[in-house]
Amino acid sequence: MTSSAHSSIAPRLKMLLMWILALSALTGVIVWIGPDKLLAPWRLISIPALSLALILMVLSYALRALRIQRYFINELRGQFWPTLKLSTWHILLNNFLPMRTGEISFPVLMQRYFTLPAARTVPVLLWFRLLDLQAIVLIGLLAAIGGMGLPDAWVILVIILLPAPLLVYLARRRVRQIIAARPDGKWRSRLLSSVDSLPHSVAHFLAALGWTWANWLIKLVTLAWVLAHLAPLGLAAALAGAIGGDLTTVLPIHAPGGFGTFEAGVMVALQPFGLDAANSLTAALNLHLFVLGSSMLAALIVLLIKAPNQIKTEREPGQQ
Structure with missing residues (x-):
């Protein structure tokens, strides 16, 4: 076996091993909790209420797509549906791939869908992530003030x-x-392109900020509502738990599928609110399954539904 072939197989084996470990840990947690106890909280949520929560999650994905489209308005004008497909695939890959490797899909898909080079899209992705982190932390500040006070961190x-x-x-x-x-x-032109990708006016800056906050308010309030129905928690505590879990999807530490890291984020955030470990873990795992399920539902919707004005030249992820 050549060294190049060995180097191409090694990352795949590493990824496979990570998934085996993550799924083994997940199986162990489900066995420890008990499938009946894990599913019991879902029986207390009505189908219309659960459907509304899923709709709101899909709406938050649409707001993310609008943020992208409005940011690149000159290039993406009138192409909301392809942008929604790109954004949804990006979210799905981000949720399931480890160590933020799903982020790579954003510049790749922007190049594939709209022929925008990475020198323009990678800086925008970093800009979006900064806005995301700011929104999550400030919403968490409100939850902390309304709950147990403001920790030093x-x-x-x-x-x-x-x-x-x-x-x-x-x-x-x-x-x-x-x-x-x-x-x-070469590097001068690339750096100039990267800097020019950042907001070029106050209106451009405020628009990105506004779409970011609209997305996160809807998403986090929805997750908090679901978490409050999965465990005996008030809204402030549930919001803190939702933020704790979602922070793990923004930070670099991210297991395959987010299994383990998401649950840990929720449980750490819920610790000050006095919920016992068993109920906290059950609620965290159920919330995580809801997040993964909603992203898979959104991906299925954009895969199956064809918009009337969908451009004919659009290519799906994976096509050459």
Whole structure:
């Protein structure tokens, strides 16, 4: 076997091993909890209420797609449906692939769907993630104030993240001037393209911020409502638990499918609210299954439904 063949097989074996470990741990947790106890909370939620929660989750995915489309309005004008498909596939891959490797799908799909180069889309992805993290932390601040008070860790995060997007926006022009003063070259043009991908006006900046907050408010309130029906929790505690789980999907530490890391995030966030470990783990696992199920449902919807104005040249992920 050649060294190149060995190097291509090694990552696949590593990925397979990670999935085996994650699914083995999941199976062990389900056996420990008991399938009946795990499913029992779902029997208390009516089908119309659960359907509404799923609709709201899909709506949050649509808001993410609108954020992308409105950000790249010149290139993506009138192409909401392909943008929704791209965004939904990106979310699905992000949920299931480990260590944030699903993020790679965003520049890949933007190139495939809209021929936008990575030099333009990767900086925007990082910009979106900064806005996402800020929104989650500030919503978590409200939950902490309404629940058990404000932990020191939240104070540090708020101090860092509250001004961060504004500072990046304000620094953009100065950074561009510094890069433009450098000698011509491949890296100079790429860096200029990357900086030019950041918000170019106050309206552009506020629009991205507004779509981000709309998405996260709907998503986190929906997850908090579901979690409050899965465990004996008030809305503030449930919101804290939902934020704890979702933070693990934004930060670099992410197991295959998020199994283990998502549950840990929920349980850590719920710890101050006095819920025992067994009920906390059951609720966290059920919430995680709801998140994965909603992302799979959204992917199925955009895969099966064809919009009337869908462009003929669009290619699905995986096609060449």
